[in-house]
Amino acid sequence: MFGFIEGRFRRPDILITDNGVGYKVAGICDFEEGNIYSLLIHTAVRENAITLYGFKHETELALFERIIKINGVGPKVALAILKDVGVVAAVAAIRNNTPSALQTAKGLGKKGAENIVRGLTLDVETFGETALATVEEPKAPVVVAAVTALVSLGYGPQARVESVVQQLFEDGNKEEVILVRSSIGELS
Numbered sequence: 001m002f003g004f005i006e007g008r009f010r011r012p013d014i015l016i017t018d019n020g021v022g023y024k025v026a027g028i029c030d031f032e033e034g035n036i037y038s039l040l041i042h043t044a045v046r047e048n049a050i051t052l053y054g055f056k057h058e059t060e061l062a063l064f065e066r067i068i069k070i071n072g073v074g075p076k077v078a079l080a081i082l083k084d085v086g087v088v089a090a091v092a093a094i095r096n097n098t099p100s101a102l103q104t105a106k107g108l109g110k111k112g113a114e115n116i117v118r119g120l121t122l123d124v125e126t127f128g129e130t131a132l133a134t135v136e137e138p139k140a141p142v143v144v145a146a147v148t149a150l151v152s153l154g155y156g157p158q159a160r161v162e163s164v165v166q167q168l169f170e171d172g173n174k175e176e177v178i179l180v181r182s183s184i185g186e187l188s
Helices: 058-067 075-085 087-095 110-120 129-133 141-152 158-170 176-187
Strands: 004-011 014-016 022-027 036-045 050-055
Touching: 004 022, 022 036, 036 058, 050 058, 050 075, 058 075, 058 087, 058 110, 075 087, 087 110, 141 158, 141 176, 158 176
Parallel strands: 022 050
Antiparallel strands: 004 014, 004 036, 014 022, 036 050
């Protein structure tokens, strides 16, 4: 079983390791082509397939693995919950006993959401606030576009570019062109 894989994405779903092996990995975030990722892996083995699910944070993986233990809930629905609802909102829905908050996930109906809330109510208390704080909230599309533009122009490392662009965005710069121009000044 795989537990951890690090490599560069060639396509949004194919991770290429340093030794040239490519793994098809499903995940809750959109993996950008060319970027390097370190992913925690859940390996799902079925009669006709072996599927790898990749997560950036232990909290995401732990919640995913708890959800798929619920009778009638498979990896695709669990992934949809984490992707469509988010880890923090899913934990809040379970803690607050509000299954309707989970129903926005693709493929999850009322009964399935109720089963998840009922099955994980006590289990979810193990998710401390510190663990939830490590989960990254999705970045605004304008931030992603600005970072992609700057990295393609040769500015880096990517983590530094992301930090500068995110800070400028939080300071009130909401347009991609302004973010790129301001970031170039900061990064030069």
